[in-house]
Amino acid sequence: MSSLPESLELSAYSPMWPAIFDMERMRLDQLFGPGTVAIEHIGSTAVPGLGAKPVIDVMVGAATLEVFEIRAPELQAQGYRYVPELEKSNPTRRYFVKTDGQPGNFNLHGVVLGTTFWREHLAFRDALRMSPTLTEEYWKIKRRTATRHPNDRTAYADAKTAFIRMVLDAIL
Numbered sequence: 001m002s003s004l005p006e007s008l009e010l011s012a013y014s015p016m017w018p019a020i021f022d023m024e025r026m027r028l029d030q031l032f033g034p035g036t037v038a039i040e041h042i043g044s045t046a047v048p049g050l051g052a053k054p055v056i057d058v059m060v061g062a063a064t065l066e067v068f069e070i071r072a073p074e075l076q077a078q079g080y081r082y083v084p085e086l087e088k089s090n091p092t093r094r095y096f097v098k099t100d101g102q103p104g105n106f107n108l109h110g111v112v113l114g115t116t117f118w119r120e121h122l123a124f125r126d127a128l129r130m131s132p133t134l135t136e137e138y139w140k141i142k143r144r145t146a147t148r149h150p151n152d153r154t155a156y157a158d159a160k161t162a163f164i165r166m167v168l169d170a171i172l
Helices: 016-032 066-077 084-088 116-130 132-148 153-171
Strands: 038-042 056-062 093-098 106-112
Touching (some): 016 056, 116 153
Antiparallel strands (some): 038 056, 093 106
């Protein structure tokens, strides 16, 4: 049994998402030490006009993955739960979730700066931010996929992969 919630709930875009990210970014900057990591808002909540699961994806880039392992107790004290089982599918990321709802729910992706994960997530976000057409197409895919797979996050993620890959292949 996965320790992550399975049901999918998509919401229309909320202009509050960037503000919620900014509040969490400030907390994380203090936790890691100002200027020691790069903190980016990624995922659909980072794209104006794009609907999403109401969970803010935060990507934290550091010099090494050990930075996240060392800070894990402090992250846990801030309400984050470490999810090590996801390292089987992606050993280049340390993943934490915060689901207390105050002020929001968060996925924290701890990665090494400059890695493929880092570059691709920023490139995809930026491509959507620059293209209302891509944003609308992706939103249609997300809604259709969530309807088809309402209780299966893996199938939902897998169904979006072809579109994401197409966009990345065109820009990278």
